[in-house]
Amino acid sequence: MPISKLGRPFFALAVLAALIALPPVADAMGQPALTSMAARILIYGIAAASLNIVLGYGGMVSFGHAAFFGVGGYVVGILYAHHASGDPLFGFIPGSNQLLVTLPAAILVSGLAALVIGALSLRTSGVQFIMITLAFAQMLFFLFVSLKTYGGDDGLIIRRANEAPWLNMRDKQTVYYVCLAIAVAFFALLWRFVNSRFANVLMGLRQSERRMAAIGLPAYRYKLAAFVISGMGAGLAGALMANFLRFASPDMLHWTKSGELMVMVILGGVGTLFGPLAGAAVYIILESVLASWTEYWQLGVGIILLFVVLYTHGGVQALALRLAGRRP
Amino acid sequence: MTLFLEQLLNGLQFGVMLFLMAAGLTLIFGIMGIINLAHGSIYMVGAYAGALVITETDSFLLGIPAALVVAAIVGILMEVTVIRRLYRRDHLDQVLATFAIILILNQAITILFGRQPLFAAMPAGLGGSIELLPGLIYPVYRLAIIVVGLSVAAGLYLLINRTRIGMLVRAGSTNRDMVRALGVDIRMLYTIVFGLGALLAGLAGLMAGPILAVQVGMGEQILITTFVVVVIGGVGSIKGAFYASLIIGVVDTLLRAYLPGLLRQFMVGSEADALGAGVSSMGIYLLMALVLLARPKGLFVADS
Numbered sequence: 001m002p003i004s005k006l007g008r009p010f011f012a013l014a015v016l017a018a019l020i021a022l023p024p025v026a027d028a029m030g031q032p033a034l035t036s037m038a039a040r041i042l043i044y045g046i047a048a049a050s051l052n053i054v055l056g057y058g059g060m061v062s063f064g065h066a067a068f069f070g071v072g073g074y075v076v077g078i079l080y081a082h083h084a085s086g087d088p089l090f091g092f093i094p095g096s097n098q099l100l101v102t103l104p105a106a107i108l109v110s111g112l113a114a115l116v117i118g119a120l121s122l123r124t125s126g127v128q129f130i131m132i133t134l135a136f137a138q139m140l141f142f143l144f145v146s147l148k149t150y151g152g153d154d155g156l157i158i159r160r161a162n163e164a165p166w167l168n169m170r171d172k173q174t175v176y177y178v179c180l181a182i183a184v185a186f187f188a189l190l191w192r193f194v195n196s197r198f199a200n201v202l203m204g205l206r207q208s209e210r211r212m213a214a215i216g217l218p219a220y221r222y223k224l225a226a227f228v229i230s231g232m233g234a235g236l237a238g239a240l241m242a243n244f245l246r247f248a249s250p251d252m253l254h255w256t257k258s259g260e261l262m263v264m265v266i267l268g269g270v271g272t273l274f275g276p277l278a279g280a281a282v283y284i285i286l287e288s289v290l291a292s293w294t295e296y297w298q299l300g301v302g303i304i305l306l307f308v309v310l311y312t313h314g315g316v317q318a319l320a321l322r323l324a325g326r327r328p
Numbered sequence: 329m330t331l332f333l334e335q336l337l338n339g340l341q342f343g344v345m346l347f348l349m350a351a352g353l354t355l356i357f358g359i360m361g362i363i364n365l366a367h368g369s370i371y372m373v374g375a376y377a378g379a380l381v382i383t384e385t386d387s388f389l390l391g392i393p394a395a396l397v398v399a400a401i402v403g404i405l406m407e408v409t410v411i412r413r414l415y416r417r418d419h420l421d422q423v424l425a426t427f428a429i430i431l432i433l434n435q436a437i438t439i440l441f442g443r444q445p446l447f448a449a450m451p452a453g454l455g456g457s458i459e460l461l462p463g464l465i466y467p468v469y470r471l472a473i474i475v476v477g478l479s480v481a482a483g484l485y486l487l488i489n490r491t492r493i494g495m496l497v498r499a500g501s502t503n504r505d506m507v508r509a510l511g512v513d514i515r516m517l518y519t520i521v522f523g524l525g526a527l528l529a530g531l532a533g534l535m536a537g538p539i540l541a542v543q544v545g546m547g548e549q550i551l552i553t554t555f556v557v558v559v560i561g562g563v564g565s566i567k568g569a570f571y572a573s574l575i576i577g578v579v580d581t582l583l584r585a586y587l588p589g590l591l592r593q594f595m596v597g598s599e600a601d602a603l604g605a606g607v608s609s610m611g612i613y614l615l616m617a618l619v620l621l622a623r624p625k626g627l628f629v630a631d632s
Binding site: 302 | 357410413419421423424425427428429430431432434435436439548552555556559563598599603605606607609613616620621624625
């Protein structure tokens with residue numbers, strides 16, 4: 001453990017304080033865009049950390065997590081569309097614009113999607129698992145493209161962010177603080193999860209499935225449960241993103257989005273608690289810096305990613321530690 | 329009936345294109361244990377090289393070596409600079425590194441050629457159509473693709489089952505370390521196999537030129553369908569890749585051709601078209617799900 005056990009909570013608290021102070025400071029500096037950038041980092045951080053549950057702790061390389069991200073977003077969008085038009089979904093589910101309804105609904109539906117996709121995909125492993133998760137995500141992508149009622153290719157505009165009791169969600173800063181609060185709660189839960197017996201089993205499965213089976217643990221069920229939890233987290237992030245952008249589109253499920261989430265995880269460090277959040281920050285800052293220089297910013301991202309994968313062994317965190325002269 | 333036969337031929341033509349991609353992908357995975365996302369990028373590079381030379385020189389014949397050589401060179405360069413470092417890494421690193429290659433090649437092509445798609449001219453003499461059966465008129469070029477694809481499949485079969493290289497390939501896919509221990513230069517073999525895969529992808533790209541728009545993103549489109557083929561056929565099995573390619577090609581084409589019409593019997597025209605297009609794009613993935621339920625390792629791999 002290179003950073004002392006005591007240093008870690010302090011560092012986390014310092015980051016949290018900075019994030020709380022960010023909106024007024026950004027406004028005072030005349031850079032309100034920083035706030036929305038931070039909101040995107042938080043949201044993608046949640047999605048990437050969810051992916052990290054299967055990818056880092058479970059060793060299952062899911063290349064289709066954008067599917068759950070997109071499903072979460074579309075749940076918010078579709079419920080809003082039915083709330084606005086007044087006619088219920090499938091004839092009996094009323095629409096809603098209440099955050100306290102739509103977020104749990106998004107988590108539930110994306111969890112169900114993860115249950116179905118996971119139950120099928122986990123029948124295989126290794127390289128097939130990668131291809132299959134990618135293919136299922138692509139299938140959902142085509143599904144949403146074909147849903148002309150909900151915008152099809154163009155996506156679904158959500159005229160107003162969901163309402164929450166006592167909060168003015170029309171204010172972008174309030175939305176930011178909602179994202180921050182949810183992110184804090186999410187990472188607190190994730191911390192509990194990472195230190196749980198369940199996560200230990202998961203990490204054991206990554207190291208040797210046979211050994212875990214030999215001591216009597218049903219590998220498939222544990223992996224499926226992890227996959228569902230991971231899908232739910234990604235769905236939550238998608239629902240927040242739909243609220244933040246007031247827009248849900250098939251782009252949220254595009255396979256490059258799955259790739260981006262994986263890039264965030266590896267940039268920050270696979271199998272670490274806050275790594276994906278750091279990775280999301282690095283990726284989004286990198287993207288906006290490179291995009292301000294050149295329209296071909298993906299070239300830069302590609303080269304940096306290649307370098308990170310080939311040479312750093314453990315992402316930006318590990319690289320920083322090694323540069324500081326310590327072995328990760 | 330003639331319409332159905334025509335669609336069947338279209339499906340076959342799509343199927344052999346998929347096979348050219350899937351054969352390379354599954355060979356590379358079978359021998360080296362590498363999942364290569366950038367395989368689609370090689371297809372794109374081949375298509376661009378072919379389309380460029382064909383447009384500049386007005387000769388399809390010159391386009392053939394251009395596409396094949398450029399694709400093989402790009403593939404070998406890729407193997408030597410990046411892929412070679414990934415053999416001992418886990419799949420995650422392989423996915424991310426090849427994902428990075430996709431980003432780099434896509435942007436490089438955009439910088440070189442812009443965002444406008446290119447179109448390659450049909451080869452002279454293959455532009456027309458012939459009457460295969462009374463009433464069944466079919467473009468010669470598409471027939472040529474089918475013939476080329478099937479001959480490549482036959483050639484690959486001979487290469488793998490009848491030659492020394494093929495023997496090493498088969499041995500390498502069974503037990504890599506043993507082959508190395510017997511004194512075979514396995515690095516060379518890897519480079520050859522990767523180059524061969526790249527060559528096949530380049531050939532697919534070249535042949536796609538005159539019938540599809542040559543544009544950035546074409547590689548990923550076919551790559552994901554190829555993954556479905558490889559999963560259905562069984563990872564590492566060329567025979568499986570062949571049959572699965574034809575199945576997927578035909579199923580996909582027939583769904584696209586007939587589903588909107590079927591749906592129109594029940595619903596409004598425009599909605600039926602949209603839903604039909606969507607569901608027919610999903611069809612092959614549903615087929616994959618069904619295959620997975622019955623045979624998790626793919627149709628043509630013996631369950632262990």
